[in-house]
Amino acid sequence: MSSxxxxxxxxxxxxxxxxxxxGVVAFxxxxxxxxxxxxxxxxxxxxxGFSALSIIWMERALITRDFTVxxxxxxxxxxTSSIFNIATMWSALEGSILLWxxxxxxxxxxxxxxxxxxHADAMLGFALLxxxxxxxxFFLLMVGPSAPFQSFDPxxxxxxxxPNPLLQSHILMAFHPPILxxxxxxxxxxxxxxxxxxxTGRVGEGWLLATRRWTVMAWGFLTLGIILGAWWSYExxxxxxxxxxxxxxxxxxxxxxxxxxxxxxxxxQERRGMLRVWNLSLVIATFALTILGTFITxxxxxxxxxxxxxxxxxxxxxxxxxxxxxxxxxxxGWRGDQLRAPGRMDSPVSREGAFLANNVLFAxxxxxxxxxxxxxxxxxxxxxxxxxxxxxxxERMTMPIGFxxxxxxxxxxxxxxxxxxxxxxxxxxxxxAWLGVGAIVLAVLVGARGWAPLLAFGLGGFAGGAxxxxxxxxxxxxxxRGLVGRTNGGMIVHVGVVLIAxxxxxxxxxxxxxxxxxxxxxxxxxxxxxxxxxxxSFREFANRTETRATVRVDGGQVYEPGxxxxxxxxxxxxxxxxxxxxFDDVALSIEQFPNDGTDRAVVRVTVQxxxxxxxxxxxxxxxxxxxxxxxxxxxxxxxxxxxxxxxDRVEVPA
Amino acid sequence: xxxxxxxWLAVAMIGAAAFVYGAVDEGEPRTDxxxxxxxxxxxxxxxxxxxxxxxxxxxxxxxxxxxxxxRIDAGWTDAQIRAELRDSYGEDVDxxxxxxxxxxxxxxxxxxxxxxxxxxxxxxxxxxKREGDLEASAADxxxxxxxRALADED
Numbered sequence: 001m002s003s004x005x006x007x008x009x010x011x012x013x014x015x016x017x018x019x020x021x022x023g024v025v026a027f028x029x030x031x032x033x034x035x036x037x038x039x040x041x042x043x044x045x046x047x048x049g050f051s052a053l054s055i056i057w058m059e060r061a062l063i064t065r066d067f068t069v070x071x072x073x074x075x076x077x078x079x080t081s082s083i084f085n086i087a088t089m090w091s092a093l094e095g096s097i098l099l100w101x102x103x104x105x106x107x108x109x110x111x112x113x114x115x116x117x118x119h120a121d122a123m124l125g126f127a128l129l130x131x132x133x134x135x136x137x138f139f140l141l142m143v144g145p146s147a148p149f150q151s152f153d154p155x156x157x158x159x160x161x162x163p164n165p166l167l168q169s170h171i172l173m174a175f176h177p178p179i180l181x182x183x184x185x186x187x188x189x190x191x192x193x194x195x196x197x198x199x200t201g202r203v204g205e206g207w208l209l210a211t212r213r214w215t216v217m218a219w220g221f222l223t224l225g226i227i228l229g230a231w232w233s234y235e236x237x238x239x240x241x242x243x244x245x246x247x248x249x250x251x252x253x254x255x256x257x258x259x260x261x262x263x264x265x266x267x268x269q270e271r272r273g274m275l276r277v278w279n280l281s282l283v284i285a286t287f288a289l290t291i292l293g294t295f296i297t298x299x300x301x302x303x304x305x306x307x308x309x310x311x312x313x314x315x316x317x318x319x320x321x322x323x324x325x326x327x328x329x330x331x332x333g334w335r336g337d338q339l340r341a342p343g344r345m346d347s348p349v350s351r352e353g354a355f356l357a358n359n360v361l362f363a364x365x366x367x368x369x370x371x372x373x374x375x376x377x378x379x380x381x382x383x384x385x386x387x388x389x390x391x392x393x394x395e396r397m398t399m400p401i402g403f404x405x406x407x408x409x410x411x412x413x414x415x416x417x418x419x420x421x422x423x424x425x426x427x428x429x430x431x432x433a434w435l436g437v438g439a440i441v442l443a444v445l446v447g448a449r450g451w452a453p454l455l456a457f458g459l460g461g462f463a464g465g466a467x468x469x470x471x472x473x474x475x476x477x478x479x480x481r482g483l484v485g486r487t488n489g490g491m492i493v494h495v496g497v498v499l500i501a502x503x504x505x506x507x508x509x510x511x512x513x514x515x516x517x518x519x520x521x522x523x524x525x526x527x528x529x530x531x532x533x534x535x536x537s538f539r540e541f542a543n544r545t546e547t548r549a550t551v552r553v554d555g556g557q558v559y560e561p562g563x564x565x566x567x568x569x570x571x572x573x574x575x576x577x578x579x580x581x582x583f584d585d586v587a588l589s590i591e592q593f594p595n596d597g598t599d600r601a602v603v604r605v606t607v608q609x610x611x612x613x614x615x616x617x618x619x620x621x622x623x624x625x626x627x628x629x630x631x632x633x634x635x636x637x638x639x640x641x642x643x644x645x646x647x648d649r650v651e652v653p654a
Numbered sequence: 655x656x657x658x659x660x661x662w663l664a665v666a667m668i669g670a671a672a673f674v675y676g677a678v679d680e681g682e683p684r685t686d687x688x689x690x691x692x693x694x695x696x697x698x699x700x701x702x703x704x705x706x707x708x709x710x711x712x713x714x715x716x717x718x719x720x721x722x723x724x725r726i727d728a729g730w731t732d733a734q735i736r737a738e739l740r741d742s743y744g745e746d747v748d749x750x751x752x753x754x755x756x757x758x759x760x761x762x763x764x765x766x767x768x769x770x771x772x773x774x775x776x777x778x779x780x781x782x783k784r785e786g787d788l789e790a791s792a793a794d795x796x797x798x799x800x801x802r803a804l805a806d807e808d
Contacts, residue, residue, distance in 0.1 A: 241695075392696045430658065449679055458673065
């Protein structure tokens with residue numbers, strides 16, 4: 001048996017296990033199969049086992065350069081170094097679906113293990129049915145149009161081209177996709193429970209509590225995945241940017257936006273019993289958007305640097321997306337009566353009012369991003385024009401939303417539930433307000449100008465102050481426990497968000513970029529920095545030749561931006577080099593090397609302030625998420641928290 | 655005047671003064687290369703997949719960047735440079751969607767949707783306010799009692 005066949009058998013067995021899983025759970029729910037739970041459990045383990053075997057088999061083929069597997073022949077190479085050799089799997093379409101499926105099976109097994117005591121629960125049954133269904137869909141993609149294991153007959157001495165050189169140039173590429181997928185795929189779990197809740201009619205708070213941590217973890221992975229992607233882009237592409245509002249970036253951002261909205265509005269449902277339809281819709285939208293994102297990335301309908309090769313899985317993914325939306329809408333319509341909220345809001349100036357505003361803003365944000373992403377397709381379909389919707393649109397439309405969100409971040413955490421008086425607000429907000437004003441004054445003193453960035457700094461200081469105030473008060477009251485739990489972890493996440501918002505505003509407003517044509521020994525200056533070009537060096541590697549310039553920044557350390565020419569493909573890839581400090585970054589790349597025998601080079605220099613705080617902010621967000629899922633202050637999960645409020649149960653937020 | 659009010663007044667005055675100064679004062683003049691970057695960042699490379707001419711290293715992207723620099727030297731306005739690039743390479747090199755024809759919808763739809771959502775919320779809150787507080791029914795009380803009993807057992 002050829003090794004491609006072995007792999008295909010693993011995939012087929014996984015597909016079979018998932019399909020049988022659907023049947024077993026369905027019969028169990030119908031009451032036909034009494035011991036369905038035991039079988040469903042084993043089938044869940046079987047899907048994980050077979051997807052793990054498929055992955056191991058693929059990695060074995062990649063590591064041993066087994067070119068009889070077509071995927072390896074197309075994307076592997078003897079020249080690729082070992083770490084990127086492993087990462088090659090998720091650098092191309094078929095392997096990425098393989099990884100996706102493996103993670104999905106992992107979540108399926110995690111659900112089966114975690115909820116093993118609740119197997120008599122029909123809601124869990126429907127959730128498992130949904131999970132098996134999604135798992136089967138992805139396995140079937142690999143049986144059909146996106147088969148990773150196809151055989152290839154390599155000629156003697158064959159060597160593959162290796163993965164896209166851009167993906168080989170930075171270690172972050174090995175981590176960004178798997179972490180992103182942990183986020184994307186993680187949203188399948190709350191989605192499955194939402195469907196379970198709708199199907200059983202138990203649309204109250206139960207499903208929310210059951211999946212709260214899962215959602216927050218998935219959200220945290222998605223956040224980290226997006227930040228790592230931005231970091232990779234910044235470190236390797238050499239144009240000084242980290243976010244381009246590219247369709248694929250937007251595709252990852254959309255579920256993040258709806259997921260963020262959900263994480264906040266879910267608290268309103270827990271406390272006040274309201275927003276049930278809205279929360280279900282957000283969970284379903286988040287999952288549906290991950291599938292839509294997969295479609296956008298893998299169908300070739302939108303042009304993007306990230307796009308995988310065009311393939312036949314596009315229609316299947318689009319069909320799956322349509323099915324999810326249709327089934328969900330039908331279920332929500334069917335359960336409409338039970339979804340009517342029993343509660344109401346007393347005042348818009350309250351915690352729940354702030355969460356509602358947060359949701360309107362995040363929904364608007366998601367709408368802008370979705371509309372801008374697909375609008376070129378609509379225009380082309382309607383009147384045949386090809387247009388672009390790019391960064392000026394997204395920045396102009398989302399800036400007011402961003403400012404308002406920062407403002408909300410400042411006041412929402414200190415707002416009490418139900419109603420707030422101006423006295424309470426005045427006392428709690430004064431300290432954060434001073435921090436906001438301090439940020440503006442400091443920014444003006446160091447030379448920052450322009451209303452937009454100054455407003456961002458001021459609101460950032462205000463919001464950061466509010467978050468820090470909560471953390472300080474909580475740790476003073478509870479010691480280290482004041483750092484864990486959803487509320488406290490959430491405030492730490494807020495601090496990370498504020499850092500990113502401030503860094504984003506500063507780096508966009510005060511970017512300076514210039515190209516300098518320099519002979520060895522010549523110096524150029526830009527935005528208070530001096531750049532001295534000292535000469536060239538050449539290096540030979542197994543799979544590429546590098547030409548690097550030696551560039552001294554501010555008379556200090558030497559940096560070596562350059563280009564790499566990959567032998568197999570002839571592809572030329574830039575090598576960026578960045579000098580980072582807490583205050584600003586100097587990013588260097590080489591535009592042009594001399595071809596007339598002289599040593600002149602064109603050096604592109606991008607100076608941007610505060611870049612490093614984007615990554616620090618991302619790290620703080622990840623840490624905050626982790627703290628948020630740790631169990632915090634004990635609260636009875638079954639305790640009634642809706643009105644009528646019992647005074648001793650009312651949590652005083654500060 | 656209480657201390658709190660005084661404190662808020664001080665915050666507002668210092669904040670407003672610093673903000674207005676920073677917003678009005680022009681600071682260092684914008685250099686030609688800043689202008690060139692700002693334009694290049696919003697012009698798509700005609701042959702690359704969704705990359706701007708800043709991001710791309712394709713020869714045509716470099717040549718467009720050079721053109722932009724030359725036009726700035728020659729004293730053209732941003733709008734003139736953009737118009738020329740649209741004429742030479744097609745409408746879709748401009749990342750800013752125009753406000754002509756159906757393209758204007760991309761600008762208007764979000765605003766309409768947002769205004770609609772806010773208006774809807776205002777209506778709901780007014781309705782809630784008019785209706786006054788809800789009275790808990792006997793069934794509601796029973797539910798709460800049952801839940802409390804369950805909580806006490808744990």
